[in-house]
Each structure stands twice: as C-alpha cells, then as structure tokens.
Amino acid sequence: MHFKVQAPCATLTVEQQREAFRPRVPWAGELDAGLALMIASVPKSVTAGVRRSAVMAALIAAFLGGCASGDTGAAEPWDPIETPNRFMFAVNRTVDMIAIRPLAVMYRDGVPERAQKGVRNLLDNLGEPVTAINEVFQGDPSRAATTMARFLVNSTLGLAGLFDVATMLGMKRTKEDAGQTIGMWAGKGVEPENGGFYLVLPLVGPSNARDATGLMIDYAIDPFQILPIALNVDWFYYSAPRYALSVIDYRSRTMFALDDLEKNSVDYYAALRSAYTQNRAELIRAKREKTDTKGELERRDNLALVK
Amino acid sequence: MPLSACRRDFLGLAAGAAAALLAVSAAAADPAGDLIQSTAGEVIDIIKSTTPGAARQAAIQQVLQTKFDLPYMGQTALGANWNKASEAQRVRFLKAAETAEARAYSERFGQYGGQTLVINKVTPRANGVSIVDSRLNQSNGQPLKLEWEVRDAGRGLRITDVKIEGVSMVMTRRSDFNSYIQNNGGTVEPLINELEARAAR
Numbered sequence: 247m248h249f250k251v252q253a254p255c256a257t258l259t260v261e262q263q264r265e266a267f268r269p270r271v272p273w274a275g276e277l278d279a280g281l282a283l284m285i286a287s288v289p290k291s292v293t294a295g296v297r298r299s300a301v302m303a304a305l306i307a308a309f310l311g312g313c314a315s316g317d318t319g320a321a322e323p324w325d326p327i328e329t330p331n332r333f334m335f336a337v338n339r340t341v342d343m344i345a346i347r348p349l350a351v352m353y354r355d356g357v358p359e360r361a362q363k364g365v366r367n368l369l370d371n372l373g374e375p376v377t378a379i380n381e382v383f384q385g386d387p388s389r390a391a392t393t394m395a396r397f398l399v400n401s402t403l404g405l406a407g408l409f410d411v412a413t414m415l416g417m418k419r420t421k422e423d424a425g426q427t428i429g430m431w432a433g434k435g436v437e438p439e440n441g442g443f444y445l446v447l448p449l450v451g452p453s454n455a456r457d458a459t460g461l462m463i464d465y466a467i468d469p470f471q472i473l474p475i476a477l478n479v480d481w482f483y484y485s486a487p488r489y490a491l492s493v494i495d496y497r498s499r500t501m502f503a504l505d506d507l508e509k510n511s512v513d514y515y516a517a518l519r520s521a522y523t524q525n526r527a528e529l530i531r532a533k534r535e536k537t538d539t540k541g542e543l544e545r546r547d548n549l550a551l552v553k
Numbered sequence: 554m555p556l557s558a559c560r561r562d563f564l565g566l567a568a569g570a571a572a573a574l575l576a577v578s579a580a581a582a583d584p585a586g587d588l589i590q591s592t593a594g595e596v597i598d599i600i601k602s603t604t605p606g607a608a609r610q611a612a613i614q615q616v617l618q619t620k621f622d623l624p625y626m627g628q629t630a631l632g633a634n635w636n637k638a639s640e641a642q643r644v645r646f647l648k649a650a651e652t653a654e655a656r657a658y659s660e661r662f663g664q665y666g667g668q669t670l671v672i673n674k675v676t677p678r679a680n681g682v683s684i685v686d687s688r689l690n691q692s693n694g695q696p697l698k699l700e701w702e703v704r705d706a707g708r709g710l711r712i713t714d715v716k717i718e719g720v721s722m723v724m725t726r727r728s729d730f731n732s733y734i735q736n737n738g739g740t741v742e743p744l745i746n747e748l749e750a751r752a753a754r
Contacts, residue, residue: 322728322731322732323728506657506661507725509657510653510657511725511729512729512730512733512744512747512748513729513730513732513733513736515732516728516729516731516732516733517725517726517728517729519728520720520724520725520727520728520729521720521725524719524720524721524724524725525718525719525720527719528718528719528720529719531719
C-alpha cells in the first residue's frame with residue numbers, strides 16, 4: 247500500500263523535458279566525445295555500442311530521477327516490480343547459500359588476515375581510475391587528482407596495488423561511482439532516496455534504476471575493463487578472477503551485517519531494500535551537502551509530520 | 554562486471570548497536586551528548602561484566618527501557634498501522650519488539666571488542682530534536698558513522714533512533730514491519746504473533 251506512486255511528469259511535454267536536459271555549459275557537449283576518446287582503443291563496433299548505451303542509460307536515468315516532486319522521502323522505496331525482484335532475490339539467496347557464502351566463510355576464516363588485506367588493496371586499486379573519473383564529473387578535480395596520485399603510488403611503490411602506501415603517505419581513499427554522480431546532479435527536487443524503481447540484480451543484489459545505470463557507466467569507463475578487451479586478454483585470466491575475488495571479498499566483509507539484518511527482520515527483502523536505499527541516499531546527500539546541509543534533518547522533520 | 558555494488562559496508566547496520574563496547578571519549582557539554590555518553594558507558598560496563606546470555610540480555614533490556622523511548626520508536630516503526638492497532642495489541646507489540654531488540658543487541662555486542670565511540674557535533678533542531686553525531690572507530694577497517702536522534706516526547710530526554718552509515722534503525726524496522734503486515738492480511742496481529750514467537754524462542 248505504501249509504494250510511492252511517482253508523479254508522472256504531467257506538466258512537461260517530452261520536448262520540454264529534452265530542452266531541460268540539453269547541455270548548457272560549453273564543455274557539457276563534449277562529455278560524449280570525451281567518453282568516446284577514453285574508449286577509443288576498443289574495436290569500433292564495441293565502442294559505438296557501449297557509448298550509445300551509456301549515454302542513453304544516463305538520459306533515461308535523468309528522466310527517471312527527475313520526475314518526482316513534492317517528495318518528503320518518508321515513503322517506502324518505490325518498488326513497482328516487486329514480484330520479479332523478490333524472485334531474483336530468492337535466486338540470489340539460493341546461490342549465496344549454496345556457493346558464495348560457504349566460500350566467503352572459508353576465505354574469511356582460512357586465509358591469513360594480511361593476504362585478505364592485500365587482495366582488498368589490489369581490488370581497490372583497480373577501482374581508482376573509475377573513482378577519479380567520477381570525481382571529475384562530480385566537479386571535484388582536486389579530489390580526482392589525489393585519487394590518481396594514489397593510484398600511481400600504489401601501482402608502483404605499492405607493488406601493483408597490494409599495499410596501500412598512499413594512505414600511509416596521508417592520501418585518504420575515496421570511493422565514488424556513477425550512481426552517486428547521477429544522484430548528485432539529479433537536482434534539489436529529487437530526494438536522494440528516490441533513485442527510480444528498486445531493482446534486484448542477478449548476483450549483485452540490491453540496486454535501483456539510478457545505481458544500475460551507474461554500474462553500466464562505470465563498467466564502460468573502467469580502463470581495467472577496456473584494456474583487456476583492447477589487448478585481447480583472455481577473459482579467463484583476467485576478468486573472471488577479478489570478478490570472483492570481488493564477490494568473495496565483498497561477501498566476507500558484509501557477512502556480519504547481512505546475517506544480523508536477516509536474523510532480526512521479519513521480512514528480509516523489505517529490510518534490505520530499506521537499508522540499501524537509505525545508505526545510498528546518505529552517500530549522495532554527503533555530496534550535495536557541501537551546499538545544502540539541512541536536507542536530511544528537514545526530511546526527518548517531515549517524517550514526523552507524516553506519521 | 555565488478556561487483557561495484559560493493560560500495561561501502563552499508564550493512565554496517567548490524568554494527569549499529571556497536572556503540573557499546575566502546576571506550577567513550579567525548580567533549581559533550583550538551584544534555585543530548587551526555588545521554589549518549591552515559592548510555593555507552595553503561596553498555597560498556599554490561600559487556601565487561603557479563604557473557605552473552607540471559608543475564609546480559611536482561612541488563613541490555615534495562616538500558617533500552619531507561620535510555621531509549623521505546624513507545625515512541627515502536628509507534629514510529631508501525632507508522633499508520635499504529636492507529637489501527639488496539640490498546641492491547643500495542644502493549645503486546647511493544648513488549649515483543651523490546652525483547653527482540655534486547656536479544657539482538659546482546660548477541661551483537663558479544664562479537665565486538667576494542668572499539669571507541671567519539672562523540673562529535675550535537676545539532677539541535679527547531680522541533681526539540683537533537684542529532685548527536687558520533688564515530689565508531691574500529692580496530693580494523695573504516696570508522697562507522699553513528700548518528701543518534703534524541704528527543705523529549707513526554708518521557709524525559711530519550712534516544713529515539715540510531716543511524717549507522719545513514720541507515721536508520723527505526724526506518725528499517727518501519728519498512729520491514731510494514732511489508733510484513735501488507736503480505737499478511739494488512740493487520741498487525743500476524744506481526745505481533747511472529748515477534749512473540751521469536752521472543753519465546
């Protein structure tokens with residue numbers, strides 16, 4: 247009953263919306279070109295396909311995120327496809343129970359702590375370029391420079407990223423993704439809680455229209471996804487191990503929290519949906535809050551009124 | 554595809570309660586800040602003097618009753634369903650939810666050790682609510698951001714919500730309970746029965 251019914255953009259025609267999203271700053275038109283440049287090394291057909299879909303997805307997300315108004319954020323996460331989502335959630339849980347969780351437990355308890363730390367640093371280091379690109383698009387070039395400096399230091403002094411030397415040198419790690427970038431620019435009328443419809447992805451788990459779009463963009467701009475394709479590195483030797491390690495590492499780190507949430511909820515699906523939405527909103531709000539510090543507190547005041 | 558959903562440990566949720574085991578250091582001269590500090594202090598003593606089990610659960614429940622505004626939290630967690638519930642149902646709901654939380658917290662704390670809670674800024678709101686910002690420093694890994702909502706809703710100054718990395722305990726319960734109620738006939742009775750069955754386990 248409490249699914250938020252999103253107000254359709256009734257007041258704007260399609261043309262008006264297109265106009266609203268047309269880039270106005272001089273460099274904005276070059277985003278597309280920049281993206282193309284970044285992936286210029288990929289075979290043409292792939293480039294064109296990836297670029298088209300990434301740009302389309304970004305536009306779709308902009309529309310999805312841009313439609314709600316008068317949103318107090320007190321409503322439940324918007325979940326119009328709850329039935330298929332719950333189905334995918336059940337599939338994920340089964341796969342998790344049979345394969346991923348047992349492996350993650352073995353990894354957590356059997357692999358030395360220092361080796362786990364090394365793996366985590368390695369994976370984190372591979373993710374730094376994506377963070378840096380997102381920081382540029384979030385309008386924080388100095389932060390992006392620090393991230394790239396971290397990447398260079400850790401890739402060399404840190405032995406290909408196994409050791410996080412940069413943190414010891416005082417360069418703190420940040421993690422940004424395109425979902426946050428979209429959420430940040432979605433505009434003040436869009437609550438960060440509103441990321442479009444909720445979506446449970448195969449294997450990845452909780453997501454929504456905004457963050458799933460972000461995931462695709464991050465994939466398309468990741469040099470460490472593009473290079474292996476360009477250099478014809480066998481999937482089996484690079485992408486598969488990286489993916490497998492990410493899954494096991496992530497699962498072992500979230501074990502305690504997920505177990506706790508599952509044990510202490512009467513509807514695990516709904517509890518996780520809520521926790522995911524809130525946490526993502528918090529990250530996006532922190533980006534916006536540089537200019538707007540009252541957002542979250544005002545939202546809580548509204549919640550008290552709604553009740 | 555990288556599991557980039559691996560964002561941050563949004564599921565630090567669990568750790569939520571973790572506010573417990575902690576050596577507290579703070580510079581709070583505000584009544585709301587003091588409340589958080591004394592609560593954390595009490596919980597530390599409990600963790601130090603008991604092992605997980607019935608005794609610890611009872612002690613934690615005592616803290617919940619004296620420091621948290623459980624009726625207010627329960628009412629918020631039920632949302633619109635609170636108004637539909639009878640007085641007897643409300644009493645049963647609050648009792649079962651209290652037991653469930655006490656058990657959850659006492660088990661959670663058993664797995665923690667050596668963290669510190671640093672209380673930062675206290676932000677008073679126009680409607681009488683204070684937000685106490687704090688950070689839970691862990692021996693391994695990133696510090697967790699804990700935010701406490703403190704208000705006086707007629708029972709003195711009490712804690713009415715805890716947020717871990719942006720995930721509010723009350724909001725999460727609200728979603729959880731609401732969805733359960735929707736999927737079980739739209740009344741609170743099945744939810745109360747389920748919570749009571751869990752409490753009896």
